[in-house]
Amino acid sequence: MLKVLKFGGSSMADAQQLSKVRSIVESDPSRRVVVVSAAGKRFKNDHKITDLLYLCHAHLQYGVSCDAVFDMVRSRYLEIRDELGLSTPLEQEFDALRQKMDKGISADELVSRGEYFAARLMADYLGFDFLDSTMWLHFRMDGTVDQEVSYQALQRAASGRRVVIPGFYGVLPDGSIHTFSRGGSDITGALAAAALDADVYENWTDVSGFLMADPKIVPDPRPIERITYAELRELSYIGAQVLHEGTVSPVREKNIPLNIRNTNQPEHPGTMIRETFDDTEAEKLSGSMITGIAGKKGFSVITLTKNGMSSELGAIRRILEILERYHINVEYIPSGIDSVSLVVETAKAAPYLYQALGDMEKEIKPDGLHVTDGMAVVAAVGRKMAFQPGSSGKIFGKLGENGINIRMITQGPEELNIIVGVDSTDFEKAIRVLYNSFVK
Numbered sequence: 388m389l390k391v392l393k394f395g396g397s398s399m400a401d402a403q404q405l406s407k408v409r410s411i412v413e414s415d416p417s418r419r420v421v422v423v424s425a426a427g428k429r430f431k432n433d434h435k436i437t438d439l440l441y442l443c444h445a446h447l448q449y450g451v452s453c454d455a456v457f458d459m460v461r462s463r464y465l466e467i468r469d470e471l472g473l474s475t476p477l478e479q480e481f482d483a484l485r486q487k488m489d490k491g492i493s494a495d496e497l498v499s500r501g502e503y504f505a506a507r508l509m510a511d512y513l514g515f516d517f518l519d520s521t522m523w524l525h526f527r528m529d530g531t532v533d534q535e536v537s538y539q540a541l542q543r544a545a546s547g548r549r550v551v552i553p554g555f556y557g558v559l560p561d562g563s564i565h566t567f568s569r570g571g572s573d574i575t576g577a578l579a580a581a582a583l584d585a586d587v588y589e590n591w592t593d594v595s596g597f598l599m600a601d602p603k604i605v606p607d608p609r610p611i612e613r614i615t616y617a618e619l620r621e622l623s624y625i626g627a628q629v630l631h632e633g634t635v636s637p638v639r640e641k642n643i644p645l646n647i648r649n650t651n652q653p654e655h656p657g658t659m660i661r662e663t664f665d666d667t668e669a670e671k672l673s674g675s676m677i678t679g680i681a682g683k684k685g686f687s688v689i690t691l692t693k694n695g696m697s698s699e700l701g702a703i704r705r706i707l708e709i710l711e712r713y714h715i716n717v718e719y720i721p722s723g724i725d726s727v728s729l730v731v732e733t734a735k736a737a738p739y740l741y742q743a744l745g746d747m748e749k750e751i752k753p754d755g756l757h758v759t760d761g762m763a764v765v766a767a768v769g770r771k772m773a774f775q776p777g778s779s780g781k782i783f784g785k786l787g788e789n790g791i792n793i794r795m796i797t798q799g800p801e802e803l804n805i806i807v808g809v810d811s812t813d814f815e816k817a818i819r820v821l822y823n824s825f826v827k
Contacts, residue, residue: 393576396427402470425501502553524557596658626683682765713739
C-alpha cells in the first residue's frame with residue numbers, strides 16, 4: 388500500500404510542527420512519499436515564507452535592499468534546523484541564492500526556494516531521500532503540466548524509495564523553474580499521487596476536513612465525514628472554500644481517494660473524498676439528506692417578459708448570444724411561459740450590462756425588461772437527496788415558514804443540489820434555516 392502525503396505551510400511553520408509531521412509519517416509505513424509547502428505562519432501576525440520571498444523579488448525589481456527580508460527567511464529555516472538538531476548544510480545554499488539574486492533571478496525561481504528549503508529539512512529529519520521537483524514535474528511552455536512525461540519521470544525517480552518532494556514548482560522545457568498559482572503545493576501532491584497510483588492521497592492542513600456550513604454563519608457546524616468528488620465540485624462552484632480544481636482532477640482521474648486531515652489532530656479521520664461510496668439503502672435514507680450548504684452574494688437578475696416567449700423559436704438563444712457578446716456569463720436561467728430570467732454576477736456584468744440591455748431591446752423587443760440587484764444564491768448539496776421524496780419541497784417549505792422570500796429555485800438533473808435565490812439580506816438566515824432544519 389502507498390500513501391502520498393502533502394503538508395501545508397502551517398504544518399511546516401516551526402520545529403514543533405515538523406515534529407508532528409514526523410510522528411504522522413512514522414505511524415504508518417505506507418506513508419512513503421511526502422510533499423511539503425514552504426513554512427507558513429507561526430502566529431497571527433507572523434509572515435509566510437512565500438510572502439517574504441515575493442517581497443524580496445519586489446525589492447530587487449526596484450533596486451531596494453532586501454537584506455533584512457532575506458535574513459528573515461534564512462533565519463527561520465536555520466532556526467528550525469538547529470532546534471531539531473539537524474546538520475543539513477543550508478548556509479552555502481543560502482549564500483549562493485543571495486549571489487544569484489544580485490545577478491538576476493526570476494520571481495518563480497526565488498519564491499520556489501521556500502518549498503525547496505522546507506523539503507531539504509524534512510527529508511533530513513525523516514531520513515528520506517530529497518527529490519527535487521525539477522527532476523520530474525514538467526511544464527509545457529504555455530504553463531500547463533505535461534502529465535504523461537511528469538508521471539513517467541516520477542515513477543522512475545521514486546521507485547522503491549522514500550522521498551520528500553517540494554511542492555509548488557517544476558521545470559519548463561528550457562530548464563527554468565516555473566510555479567503554480569498560490570496554493571500550488573496541493574496540486575503537486577495530487578499529481579504525485581496520480582503518477583504513483585497511490586492508494587490514498589492525504590492532504591494535511593490545520594483543519595479537520597470540511598464543514599457542512601460556514602462557521603462564520605452557523606455556530607460549530609458538523610464536519611463532513613464523506614463526500615463525493617461531484618458533491619465537492621458543486622459546493623466549490625456555489626462558493627464554498629474547498630480545494631482548488633487542480634488539486635482534485637489528477638486524483639479523480641485515477642479514482643484515488645483524497646483524505647483531508649489535521650496535523651494538529653492526527654487522530655481525527657477528517658473528510659474522505661471518493662468518486663462514489665458504497666452506501667447501503669438504509670444509510671442513504673438515514674441521517675441528513677444534505678452533505679453541505681454553501682452560497683454567495685452579489686447576483687443580479689435580468690428579467691424579460693413577452694407573450695409566448697418560451698415557445699418563440701430561438702429567443703433564449705439570442706438573449707444568450709447578446710450576453711456572450713459582452714462576456715457576461717449566465718449562472719442560472721429560470722423561465723416561465725411568458726418570461727425568462729437570467730442570473731448573473733453583478734460585479735462581472737456591471738461594465739457592459741446596459742449595452743447588453745440595449746441590444747436586447749432592439750433585437751428581442753420584449754414587452755418588459757428590468758434588472759433586480761441584491762440577490763444571493765444558497766445551495767443544499769447531497770447525494771442522498773435523490774432518495775428523499777419531495778426534498779425540494781421540504782427545503783422550499785422550511786424557508787417559507789421562516790419568512791424568507793424565495794426569488795428562484797432550481798435543481799440539477801442528477802439531484803445533487805437544490806439552489807434557491809434569496810434577497811441578500813436573507814442570505815445568512817437562509818443558510819442557518821437549512822442547517823437547523825435538515826442537519827441538526
